[in-house]
Amino acid sequence: MYKVYETERLVLKVIDGSFAELVLDYFNRNREHLSEFDPLRSENFYKIENRKKAIGQELIDMNNGNQLRVWIFKKSDIGFEKIIGTICFSHIIKGFFLSCYVGYSIDYSETKKGYMTETLKKGIEIMFDEYKLHRIEATVMPKNIFSLKVLEKLNFKNEGLSEKYQKINGKWEDHLHMILLNPKVE
Secondary structure, three states: OHHHHHHHHOEEEOOOOHHHHHHHHHHHHHHHHHOOOOOOOOHHHHHHHHHHHHHHHHHHHHHHHOEEEEEEEOOOOOOOOOOOEEEEEEEEEEEOOOOOEEEEEHHHHHEEEEHHHHHHHHHHHHHHOOOOOOEEEEEEEEOHHHHHHHHHHOEEEEEEEEEEEEEEEEEEEEEEEEEEEOOOOO
């Protein structure tokens, strides 16, 4: 059984390949919406067999303790028939570092409803309490005001600007380096 977490309005679910069509539907519905902040994606990205492979690799990475990806469903969607977003804690490093990166996206029709704040708040709880991490890092383009507001609402601090940090939509973009420290880990 894969992990399932709940918030007040959402179900955050680790999925397997049987959800590949829903994942593909999510990415197809949000192609334009996500293109402004994501790497360029070839048409191969939008093939069902590649979504199944990606989900399989994510499960391997999760089993190895390197990441946690959950897909977001509304509790009102009892049958898990529509993904409204995803959040991924990646590059989990244990030992003396105890850190990870977080990335996330939300369906264009579900923005400005507080779902990502709700999801990220739960994710922080999981990373700090279950995984016992010390630090969560997020990189955000300065023009992504909504994402920055979510992070600031959850007390992420700006550590500075990383110039030409990631190639987004075919262009090298600057990113703000946002971090959150776990006050329980010394």
